[in-house]
Every structure is written in structure tokens, then in C-alpha cells.
Amino acid sequence: MIVLRRRVGQAICIGNDIRIVITEVEPNTRAHLGIEAPTSIPVHRLEIYEKIHQENCAATQGDTMAWLKGAANDS
Amino acid sequence: MTHKEQAWKAIVEVEQAETFRFPQGMVGFPDANDYVMLNSGHGDIVCMQATNRVEAAFLVTPWDKKRLGKQPDLSADQQACLQDPDENKLLWLVVLNPFSDPAWVLANLRAPVAINLDTSQGMQCIQGNPQLDLHFHWMRQPGQAQQAA
Numbered sequence: 001m002i003v004l005r006r007r008v009g010q011a012i013c014i015g016n017d018i019r020i021v022i023t024e025v026e027p028n029t030r031a032h033l034g035i036e037a038p039t040s041i042p043v044h045r046l047e048i049y050e051k052i053h054q055e056n057c058a059a060t061q062g063d064t065m066a067w068l069k070g071a072a073n074d075s
Numbered sequence: 076m077t078h079k080e081q082a083w084k085a086i087v088e089v090e091q092a093e094t095f096r097f098p099q100g101m102v103g104f105p106d107a108n109d110y111v112m113l114n115s116g117h118g119d120i121v122c123m124q125a126t127n128r129v130e131a132a133f134l135v136t137p138w139d140k141k142r143l144g145k146q147p148d149l150s151a152d153q154q155a156c157l158q159d160p161d162e163n164k165l166l167w168l169v170v171l172n173p174f175s176d177p178a179w180v181l182a183n184l185r186a187p188v189a190i191n192l193d194t195s196q197g198m199q200c201i202q203g204n205p206q207l208d209l210h211f212h213w214m215r216q217p218g219q220a221q222q223a224a
Binding site: 039040042043044048049051052053055056057058059060061062064065067068070071074 | 098099101102103104113114120122124130131132133134152155156170171172173174175183185186199201209217218
């Protein structure tokens with residue numbers, strides 16, 4: 001992992017299209033980031049993204065068509 | 076007409092016009108970009124099947140305003156990704172998970188799917204609202220429903 005020291009108002013860039021600006025730092029708590037990225041690149045809080053990833057994997061872990069056919073037979 | 080061959084299963088014939096394009100894929104499936112809707116007749120639940128990855132198959136059902144309240148809002152980025160859809164041509168779907176709970180089919184309200192019916196373009200829209208339930212009890216498992224009756 002690359003670790004960069006930045007002050008409020010300073011930025012880093014990732015590739016040509018992504019800029020991350022430090023907008024505010026709360027003492028010993030949180031950093032506020034401003035992110036400029038193309039709309040084709042989704043930006044999410046990691047913990048939320050990981051939860052959704054986990055849910056999508058759980059939702060596809062079985063045979064969905066078999067479940068659907070079984071449900072149709074049961075109804 | 077396009078032939079999508081799943082090597083170990085079958086050839087599925089797909090009308091090009093009935094394919095939905097997800098430029099970003101679904102979360103966790105970024106390379107599964109084209110989906111078709113397959114229905115085997117259980118109410119309004121359909122299988123959203125990726126045409127290039129057999130394991131990317133999601134059960135989805137329309138967002139039910141009576142049960143869930145108004146449909147989510149699109150963020151500015153989501154609007155742009157979906158090519159500024161007309162609200163009336165936007166289809167909201169909930170992803171169902173029938174595999175994790177033996178008694179209930181669960182619905183993920185935190186990351187519904189939006190499809191722009193004008194452009195056949197879709198995306199999974201992660202919602203910022205932490206009140207939205209990841210494991211909403213959508214319906215009893217069909218076998219369980221019969222036992223309860």
C-alpha cells in the first residue's frame with residue numbers, strides 16, 4: 001500500500017481521471033475526502049461495497065432457475 | 076437472434092433487443108455485463124441471467140411501492156450512468172436471495188437494480204440510506220408457506 005502525507009486542500013491523482021482531495025480533517029477522528037471520478041467508475045464506502053458484494057454472492061450461491069421452477073411447482 | 080452457449084448446459088437463444096446492458100456489471104461481477112430475463116412462472120419473480128457467466132444469475136422482482144414505499148432516488152452519478160432516464164421509463168428491481176435462510180426469501184433493499192427501459196441499460200444502485208434492509212423478509216420459502224397454511 002502506498003502511504004502519502006497530504007494537508008487539507010491538497011490532492012492526489014490516480015491515473016488520468018481520478019482526483020482525491022483532502023477537504024477536512026477532524027482531530028483524531030475522520031478525514032473528509034472529495035473525489036472526482038468519471039461517472040463510469042463507481043465510488044462507494046468500502047464496508048458498504050463489501051456487504052453488497054457478500055449479499056450478491058449469497059444470492060447466486062445456488063441454482064436460481066431450479067429454485068424458480070421448484071417455487072412454481074409448489075405454488 | 077444471438078446464440079449464447081453455456082458449455083456445460085445448453086444453448087440459449089436470445090433476442091438482441093431483450094438483452095440488458097450493465098456497463099459496470101453487478102457488484103462482485105464486474106465482467107458480467109449483458110443480462111436476459113428468464114421466467115419460469117412463479118409470480119413476478121424472474122431470473123436475471125448474465126449471458127457470459129453462468130453463475131451470475133439473480134432472482135429479481137419489481138420494487139413493490141405498497142410494501143416498500145417510494146422507489147429510491149438516483150444519485151447524480153447513477154443518473155449519468157443510466158443516461159438520464161425518464162422516471163416513467165425506469166424499472167426498479169429488488170435482488171432476492173432464496174438460499175441463505177431456510178424459512179424466508181430475503182430481499183436486498185440496499186442495492187436495487189435500475190434499468191432504463193429506453194436504452195436497455197442497467198446498474199445496481201447502492202443506496203446511501205443505512206435504514207434500508209439488507210435482509211428484508213420478502214416472502215416465505217414456497218415449501219414453508221404450504222406448511223404454514
